[in-house]
Amino acid sequence: MNEGHDIIQQVCAAKKDMRAADDFISAYMPFIKAETAKFLKRPPIEGRDDELSIAMLSFYEAIRGYARERGGFLRYASILIRSRLIDYHRQERRHSDVLSIHAPAGEEALPLEDTLADRRDHSGELVEREATREEIRALTRQMAEFGVSLGDVADNCPRQQRTLEACRRALQYARVHPELLEELLRTKRLPMARLAGGSGVERKTLERHRSYMIALLLIYTNGYDIIRGHLKQVLKGTVVR
Amino acid sequence: MECHPGYAILLDEEGRFLKAANLRYEVGQTVCDPVLMRDGGTRPRKSPVRWVWRAVAAVAACCLLFFGVSSYLAYRTPYTAIYLTINPQVRMDLNREGLVVELEGLNADGTRLLEGYDCGGKDSVTVTGELVERAIALGFLSEGGFISCAIDAPEEALFRQYGMALRDALTDRLDGRMTVQVEIVAGRDAVQEGPDETPQVSPTAASPTPTAAPTAAPTAAPTPSPTPTAIPSAAGGGQTPGYEAGDYGATIDPPAASPTVAGSDYGSAYGSGYSAYGSDYSSYGDGSTDYDPDHR
Numbered sequence: 001m002n003e004g005h006d007i008i009q010q011v012c013a014a015k016k017d018m019r020a021a022d023d024f025i026s027a028y029m030p031f032i033k034a035e036t037a038k039f040l041k042r043p044p045i046e047g048r049d050d051e052l053s054i055a056m057l058s059f060y061e062a063i064r065g066y067a068r069e070r071g072g073f074l075r076y077a078s079i080l081i082r083s084r085l086i087d088y089h090r091q092e093r094r095h096s097d098v099l100s101i102h103a104p105a106g107e108e109a110l111p112l113e114d115t116l117a118d119r120r121d122h123s124g125e126l127v128e129r130e131a132t133r134e135e136i137r138a139l140t141r142q143m144a145e146f147g148v149s150l151g152d153v154a155d156n157c158p159r160q161q162r163t164l165e166a167c168r169r170a171l172q173y174a175r176v177h178p179e180l181l182e183e184l185l186r187t188k189r190l191p192m193a194r195l196a197g198g199s200g201v202e203r204k205t206l207e208r209h210r211s212y213m214i215a216l217l218l219i220y221t222n223g224y225d226i227i228r229g230h231l232k233q234v235l236k237g238t239v240v241r
Numbered sequence: 242m243e244c245h246p247g248y249a250i251l252l253d254e255e256g257r258f259l260k261a262a263n264l265r266y267e268v269g270q271t272v273c274d275p276v277l278m279r280d281g282g283t284r285p286r287k288s289p290v291r292w293v294w295r296a297v298a299a300v301a302a303c304c305l306l307f308f309g310v311s312s313y314l315a316y317r318t319p320y321t322a323i324y325l326t327i328n329p330q331v332r333m334d335l336n337r338e339g340l341v342v343e344l345e346g347l348n349a350d351g352t353r354l355l356e357g358y359d360c361g362g363k364d365s366v367t368v369t370g371e372l373v374e375r376a377i378a379l380g381f382l383s384e385g386g387f388i389s390c391a392i393d394a395p396e397e398a399l400f401r402q403y404g405m406a407l408r409d410a411l412t413d414r415l416d417g418r419m420t421v422q423v424e425i426v427a428g429r430d431a432v433q434e435g436p437d438e439t440p441q442v443s444p445t446a447a448s449p450t451p452t453a454a455p456t457a458a459p460t461a462a463p464t465p466s467p468t469p470t471a472i473p474s475a476a477g478g479g480q481t482p483g484y485e486a487g488d489y490g491a492t493i494d495p496p497a498a499s500p501t502v503a504g505s506d507y508g509s510a511y512g513s514g515y516s517a518y519g520s521d522y523s524s525y526g527d528g529s530t531d532y533d534p535d536h537r
Contacts (some may be wrong), residue, residue: 018245025247050264054276055263060247061278088276132269136242150243151248154258164257216256230271231256 007073014063018151021063025056031074032059035081039089052083058084132226138225142218146188148211156211166201167209171216173199181221190214244268251275317342321399323365323407324391327376329354333365339403341368365403366410373414384423393428400427509514 004194014021025032036044036055044052061084062077070076140150158164175193183191190210196203206213219227243250243257249263251272261275319334329350334343341360346352355377360368369390376382381526390407394400404425411423 022246025245029246047265050262050276051263053264056247057260057276057278060245060260113453129267135265136268136331140243150258154250154260157258164255168256195402212258215258230252230254 001215008068011063011066011073014015015066018149021060022178025064028059029056031077034082035078036085039082039085042176051088054084054088055081135224135226139215139218139224143215145212146218147213152211153215156209158209158212161208163205166205167213168180170195170199170201170206170213171220174217175220181217184214184217185221190217242268248278249275250477310419316340319340319343320395321403322393323369324370324389324393326370326389326391327373327382327386329381331355331366331372333360335365335403339364342363343367354379354381366406369407370410370414373411382419382421384419384421385421387424388421389424389426391426391428409501 010020010024014024031045032050032055033046036049036052039055040049044055046052059077060082062073062080065080066073066076071076143149143153158167174184177194177198179196180191180198183194190206190213192203192206192210195201195213196206217230218224242252244263244266247263248260249266251259252260253259259275260278264272264276266272314337314350316336318336320337321335321339323333323335324347325331325333330347331351331354332343332345333341333348334345337343341363343359344355344358346355354372358371358375363371373382373388382388388411390404390411392400392403394403402434404427408423408425415421415423
């Protein structure tokens with residue numbers, strides 16, 4: 001009884017705190033592996049079986065979606081992991097007639113990817129990835145000054161296309177009026193009234209997605225060229241008043 | 242953008258930050274075909290069964306509320322009124338169940354009599370008894386006193402029921418303690434004239450008797466025994482019967498000697514000697530107490 005109560009307390013803590021969620025997932029890895037093994041009918045191999053990653057994501061979903069009226073947490077998580085793995089398995093079955101690039105091919109039984117001509121610039125990619133990583137770190141640090149984490153932004157991100165477009169309109173307005181971005185950096189506060197008034201987006205919408213707007217505006221200040229390059233499509237076709 | 246044991250945060254080309262399964266991703270990596278986290282994980286799904294239960298609960302709550310309000314209104318709605326006159330004059334409002342829902346003093350003494358008295362959940366008999374006790378304690382009622390109960394009931398049966406119950410209760414309560422006249426009449430008119438005028442209805446009875454023909458003989462004494470006790474009064478609806486109070490030997494001391502009134506609809510219930518019953522349901526076997534039902 002006490003044990004169940006402890007788990008619920010841990011789940012409640014994990015819901016609110018990203019780090020607590022990570023710790024909780026790590027602590028329950030044996031359970032997650034056991035559930036995956038039940039599905040795979042063999043022990044999952046960490047770092048190779050996607051199913052284990054899916055199971056870990058499902059466990060995280062279980063943390064986020066758990067409520068007391070759903071019964072015991074582990075039972076709930078177990079159901080969620082199993083159903084998610086079934087879905088994943090069905091999805092993957094559609095590609096079953098596609099040959100894996102890792103499948104052995106030829107007389108020497110080398111993986112297929114080794115027999116294909118590789119035109120990619122691996123060293124260039126590594127450099128670019130390192131630069132991207134550095135930008136992301138800088139962005140995360142700057143966001144922390146505003147009291148916002150990437151996890152918050154992901155949770156706060158608009159789900160509906162209409163809302164997403166409204167946020168884009170606000171972003172575009174801020175780009176055209178760089179004084180707004182400067183004000184954001186100076187005051188560490190979102191110039192909500194001017195942003196809403198200028199872009200024609202409802203203030204309530206912007207307030208609801210405050211963390212997301214801060215992240216977007218920071219990306220469009222200075223020094224985040226790679227991320228901005230990735231987001232090129234964001235402002236494509238956005239009309240600003 | 243960020244990797245955690247259970248998930249990774251991705252930034253898609255449309256500017257959405259998403260959580261997805263961490264399929265051995267690294268920060269800064271561009272990924273294709275991620276397994277995204279489902280929103281259902283963050284928000285509990287509302288199952289149809291739960292909606293059905295909620296609907297059922299809502300309907301049940303509405304029904305309970307409806308019946309609760311109806312019951313309360315039925316409880317609070319006065320159906321019958323009893324006007325108790327000693328000298329203090331008090332009106333008792335009774336609901337259909339016979340419980341007193343409101344008490345009101347109709348004169349200054351009545352208000353004084355009710356001071357600090359709570360009638361909650363009590364029936365008319367209890368309240369009348371307790372008020373009589375209070376009247377005795379406050380000096381409103383003493384030996385040779387007079388109690389009038391005017392019952393304003395919409396049904397004759399109810400009037401009979403309350404009348405009998407009050408008569409019996411008062412008889413029992415005052416038996417052997419003091420001699421008072423008790424009058425039970427139908428309607429309110431008799432009382433509205435005020436306590437000072439109550440003697441007009443006291444010992445005589447001109448109330449209707451369904452069984453007896455109206456043969457009001459002023460000379461006939463209703464108590465044939467040498468020690469008559471029952472003093473019939475009960476003027477139906479306040480009509481002046483035309484009898485003097487002394488005609489029937491209004492008060493007779495020894496209650497034990499009360500005669501059983503022959504021909505009474507209520508058998509021997511008139512025995513106390515200080516009760517006089519008016520109204521259309523009492524007849525005192527002397528044939529002189531006659532009631533006309535139309536006088537209610």
